[in-house]
Amino acid sequence: MPSPVRKTLAGLRPYTATDAANAVDLSDNTNLWGTPPLALSAIQNMPVAALSRYPSTPPTILNETLGRYAGVGPDMIVAGCGSDDLIDCAMRAFAEPGDMIAMAVPTFSMVPVFATINGLRVHMVPLSATFDVDIDALLAPRPALVYLCSPNNPTGTALPPSTIARVVREAPGVVLLDEAYGEFTAAPGFSLVQENKHLVVTRTLSKAFGLAGLRVGYAVLASALAQALATVRGPYKLNIAAEAAAVAAVTGDLAWVRDRAADAATNRDRLGVALRSAGLAPLPSEANFLCVPCRAAADVAQRLLRRGFAVRVLTGLPRITDSLAASQGAALRITVGPWPLMERFVAALQEECNACV
Ligand SMILES: Cc1ncc(COP(=O)(O)O)c(C=O)c1O
Incomplete structure (x- = not known):
């Protein structure tokens, strides 16, 4: 019998999220301050x-x-x-x-x-x-x-x-x-x-x-x-x-939401400064996450996962900036959260940074 599956589905697979079961999940841009x-x-x-x-x-x-x-x-x-x-x-x-x-x-x-x-x-x-x-x-x-x-x-x-x-x-x-x-x-x-x-x-x-x-x-x-x-x-x-x-x-x-969004923006900018001083080049963000070109993104993400942090790996991005050209279109996407958490994350990332571009 020919496949009963619609032809438009050829090559598509169900979405699977980053596995963050035993980690702090910085992969999905949700609110790391919790629920209002x-x-x-x-x-x-x-x-x-x-x-x-x-x-x-x-x-x-x-x-x-x-x-x-x-x-x-x-x-x-x-x-x-x-x-x-x-x-x-x-x-x-x-x-x-x-x-x-x-x-x-x-x-x-x-x-x-x-x-x-x-x-x-x-x-x-x-x-x-x-x-x-x-x-x-x-x-x-x-x-x-x-x-x-x-x-x-x-x-x-x-x-x-x-x-x-x-x-x-x-x-x-x-x-x-x-x-x-x-x-x-x-x-x-x-x-x-x-x-x-x-x-x-x-x-x-x-x-x-x-x-x-x-x-x-x-x-x-x-x-x-x-x-x-x-x-x-x-x-x-x-x-x-x-x-x-x-x-x-x-x-x-709404006041809780506005305050937490303001915290996220402040911490995003602080995280950007910390990543730049670690030699990375995060893209300019107006959201609650940073996209950080990194040639060894998949490898770095694996090592961060072992240290208890899940981040999103991106590959095949168009090489529209020098940093994305240097990383061959690979990057990490990192959700921003409360600063003590970000400090621990930056410390872990810095130790893994030799593998980054
Ligand atoms: C740009 C953008 N649009 C839409 C969504 C979907 O969000 P939700 O279905 O949770 O409202 C996401 C989720 O990550 C997103 O990043």
């Missing part, structure tokens, strides 16, 4: 009887809460199982199989995977040496969808607001602006979405909000597009515990 207090008590105090019921659909209170946070009405919010879910659904809502999605690379690794699974053709343009986008090259094939990520994973760099504005102005179709790390910088998405009816901004509670395990992401977009996106997503993708914690966090934990 009101979200935690919302989970702890959830009535058990609620578990036998379906979650509300649409999640009206959550949509209102996220809408207030984003400065839009609840009709412009679609929440889902992580922002992964919304990015994946947007490809089915706003493009046909065979259409093209354009993106500047390197970027979030799941995006070309979701695109391939959804039958889209992928147009990749390398980021410039200053981590900007060649807009003419990006839009040349008139893509149905454009994906922008700012601050970008894995580089940590943010796009100039003028680049985002021009792509939104000139793109022939929908622009997906992924601001998963938006809380760590002055991300412009929320302010652009009212005026631009084909802009979809995605955000997440997995990073600055410290709720990665509950899987809450959301899209902010024009009401007509929100209807289509919610249709594709389907009902009940958010469970009631996630919904309760998200409402509590976005209502009452």
